[in-house]
Amino acid sequence: MRLVRLRLVNFRQHADSDIAFETGLTGIIGPNGAGKSTILEAIAWALYGGNTLRGGNESIRFRRAAARAPVRVELEFELAGHRYRVVRGLSMAELYLDGGTEPIANSVTAVTDMLQRRIGMTRTEFFNTYFTGQKDLAVMNALTAGERAQFLSRVLGYERLRVAQELCATRRKELASEIAGLRAGMPERDAVEAQLRETDAARTAAERAAAEADRLEAETKAALAAVAPRWLAAQTGREERQRLETELAAVEGEAAALTRAEERLVSELAQVAEARAALQPLLPDVAAFEGAQAELEAMRALEVHDGRRRALLETQGALAAEVQALDEQRDRLATAPQLEEQATVELEARRKALEEAHGTLEARRTEWVRDRQEVDSRLRALRGQYAEMRDQRDKLLQLGEEGACPTCTRPLGAHFRDVLDVLERQLELVESDGSYFRSRLEQLEPMPADIAHLDELRRKLQGEVGPLERRLAKVQAAVQQLALVERDRQGKAARLAATTAELATIPGGYDAGRHQALEAEHARLAEVSTLANRLSTRIEREPVLKREQEALARTRAALAARRDAASARLAALQFPEEDFAALRRLHDEVAAAYAEASRAAAGARAGRDIARDGARRAADAKAEHDRLAERVEALEQDRRLHDELHRAYSDLRTDLNFQLRPEVSEIASSFITELTDARYTELELDDKYRLVVLEEGVPQTVISGGEEDIANLVLRLAISQMIADRAGQSFSLLVLDEVFGSLDEVRRQNVLTLLRGLHDRFEQVIVITHIEGVRDGLDRVITVGFDERTGGAVVGTVEPAGGDTLLLEAGSAA
Template structure:
């Protein structure tokens, strides 16, 4: 795999970044947090999608990107003589092959699957092959042998075997616990057998008792079958006897009620006869009552008119008083308004004078200020002219007679005194003019007299205008009030005329004494009238009472006939209470005995049912015991299988690790020979995973820091080579991210020299570091800086530098310190 280019748009802190990768060693250099490692994350995200990115979709997007802007990563790389271009956004992805304009795959999941198949590597295998993580070389050096073994096993993906073994062990423990749980709830089979035998014996006894009770119940039911027809006939006879007696008693009670009602009706009828006679006597006064009532109503109407008349007279008196007051007030206002009639004309005259004075003040003030400004401008101009002349004079005096005139540039020889004298005269004249202008300016310091006088007159007229305006306002208010009074007087006079016309229309003739006399007479007549109404209401029922009395008499005879008929029917029944009770007792005792036997039958059936249920539970428990025994046997077989599988995984993992050591040692030795130009030819991991470096066929007992660095680098490259070879790929790309850790400068330079030696094996070596001095002597340098103002990373590339350019030569044989 060879990287060609990478484009990032709004990815993490990269707003808009493009990187072109070249062959050889490339350093991506920048301070911590500048966005270096984000470039590697973008490469893996383009290939493997979300699982290769840190955080979620929101954290991937540049935090200062506009709301609707897209996150985009475009990676172009070569693989198996074909060029692939992967474009991935947050919600979609596309992949193009060579120069084909149409994408060959267009969904997120399908692209990840396609590239995984093409590379022959999962995400973890890809990282462990091409990437060496931060401080990883130093980490390999600091590990203990057992930790180094676990690390190598992990990156070679042997941990899957370990995980499978842990899963087997977990299943083994679960099944063991499950077997123990089943055995604890298994129960005792001997106790179950004893309980089953006891239940079967109880069932036999209970079944025989049930048969006996069922036979007794059958006999009692036969006896009841013989008694019930006679008992039914006697009960019917008793029901008829009771019904006739009840109806006879009801008829006698009803007959007594009818007789009492007849007596009451006769008494009520006699009372109504007396009241009819009284009504005839009182009706003689009815005509006098109606005449008195009509006369009272006529007088009450006149009384209402009298009340209305008095009310209108009071209103008329109030209106006359209001008219008198309004007319008096109107006369006073007329006198006051006449005295102030000339005020508006006087105000107009004052306003004219005020306008003239305002114009005078404005014009004079403008002229005064303009003259002051003009003099000030002249003073400024003269002062500039004075400075210019003084400067020229000073220059001439400094240069002397040998100098040139600053105006005509001719020599001053012979003219020096004349010229300097002329300049002094000019300076004096200008100074005199300036002084005169200053004096004029001082004389204009105060306002001219015409302005102050006009302003004083204006203030006088303004005060006079305010006084007259106040009087004018009062005058206008009084005019409005006078108009209001005139309108009110017209309204009052119209209302007065209306009231006087209404008074003429009110009828006369009301007599208060006559009304009081008639009311006293009417009170006595009203009592008589009320009694007449009461008697009429009472005597209205006289005819109805007579009808009801006749009907009651007829009903009495009907009830007497019904009573006789019921007495005859009762005698015909020939009913005996003693015979009924004897038969009732016999039936009751027989039913009681049958019910007792029925209860005993139900009880016996319940015992049989209960014993059967217990026996069924025992049989079910026996079956469950046998089923659990079978389950324990099945689980034990499964447990034995897992025990064997656990042993196999342990053996297989040990074999894989044992096979990996020689293979790693072989690959590491090849890299060692190339990196040291044959100085060292063999590097081995012993059975304790300790690094053994051979020198002339013998293990070096102590290795230096430089030798340790090269050994760790060779082991890491060997791991990558093994993973790549197993996936069917050549190892052409190597990416090292902050591998220097805490190495000092000499050891860092040593590692860089080693990497330079690897360029024959790897087309591309990409080194990510924050250390500045590493970038010298490297083929291609990509500088990553974080711009605080823009809030994003800025990426720049610089040209190729060789070791010779910086005063170093490529070593023929690497000398290790």
């Protein structure tokens, strides 16, 4: 495997870095934390995905990248004659082969699985083969013998045998638990067979009893079938006799009802004759009733119109009085619009004069207040100045000629009297000014006469504006009231005209005395008419009553015929009651015997079914016992197989561990022969897995530090070679990460010399370190720095001749 190119975009410290790998011994040098080991993480992440990262995918994005900025690693490498290019992001992955434009795998899982198959190694095997981490060269020195053996087994993949053996042991325990559970739940075989025999015997006896019960049921059923027709015929004849007797009783009842109906009809016909005789004297009054009713209805209508006329007359009088009152009120309010115009003009004039007086007053008052404040301020300033100058004078008088000048602070000396005279003159001038301004303030204290006059004029104008405003409001209210009065007067005048017109349309002629006489006559004739109507209704029923008489006569003849026919059929159906009772007893006995036989047969059949179910359950229990026995036997065989497999795993691990030391020793010896130019040709692991260097077959108990580095290096190379051989891959790539940390300068150079001596075996060796001193021993140097301005890594390369550093593409370099 050979690395060709690596590009990192927003990956950890690298915003945008592009690295080309060459053959030979390459060093990646930079300070701690700059992002050197991140390059190895990116290679592993591109090949095997997110489970190779420190901190997982959550910490992968460049910390200064945008929230949704893409994270991508692109790796090109050669393997088994093909060139692969893998592109992996947080949620995508693509794999290209031999420069193709279409990916051969395009999902995260598919790319990871295909690369693992092509490389032939798991992630752990890949790391243990090609990568040597910090301080891993001497990792076995600090371990015990058992820990050394476990370390070698783990890196060579022998731990999978231990995991498989543990799975085998777990399965063996599960099989033992399942066998014990099955045996605990299985019944004894003898008890199962005894139960099967008992249920078979019970089923045979139940089947014989059911057959006998079925035979008895059939015999009694046949006897019942022989008696049933005779009993049915006897029952039918008896029911017919009962029906005929009931029918004769009904005929007698209907005949009695006909007699009562005939008597009622005779009585009603006699009442009809009496009503006809009583109706004749009432016919004249009945004829006069209709005319009296018509005249009464006309008089009632006139009464209604007369009431309406009286109401309209009252309304007419009231409306006429209201219209007259509104006319008078309208005349009183007719001058309101003219008064409103006059009051408005006068009010506007007074308001304008008030505004002018108010403006003049405020201007004069502001001027007076400003003058007074100015004089007061000047007076306070003079008082302060006077006090300060008086203090200076008193101080000068107190100190005399030794006092300091108030201006330059130097001693006055001979100038004392001059300075004092100046201060005295200034004090007199300030005192004179103060007297003037105190007098001026006293003059300005009372309000000036012109301001008082303006204020009095303003109050006078305000007193005149108020009454004018109230007068204008009253006049405006009168104008509004005039409009309301006019509308009200028009409405009521219209109603008055309508009322007068309606009075002209109402008819007259109502007579209250005539109305009262008509009401009395109508009441008397109404009683006569009601009596005549009742008599006429009774007379009108005479034809109906006669038809009912004829129908009753026909019904009586039909009843007589029905009575004669029923009597004749009843005489023909005479059957002795003693024979009927004897037949009923015989039928009841046979029916009871059949019912008892049926119940017994049903019970026998139920017992037979129960016995059969018991026999079937016993057979099922025996079959289940046999099945569980077979299952236990199969599990026993499986358990014996896992016991043998567990022993085989133990033997295999023992054999592999036994073969491990000679195989590691042989491969390490070939490496040490090449690295030391055959000075040392043999290196082995003793029974405690400690490195022992042999010189001409003699163990070297004391070796130098450089020789110890050689031994540690060849041991690590031998382990990697064994892993690569088991994976079917060539061991052509070696990556060492910070392996110089604990070595001094001499031993570092020894390790570089050893690595350079492996160029025939390793096509590509990459060393990652923060130590600048190893730069001269490398074929090619890739530098990794940190840009504090952008917060990202800066990647560069140094030509083999030691030229200037060339910056590669980096997102942090702009």
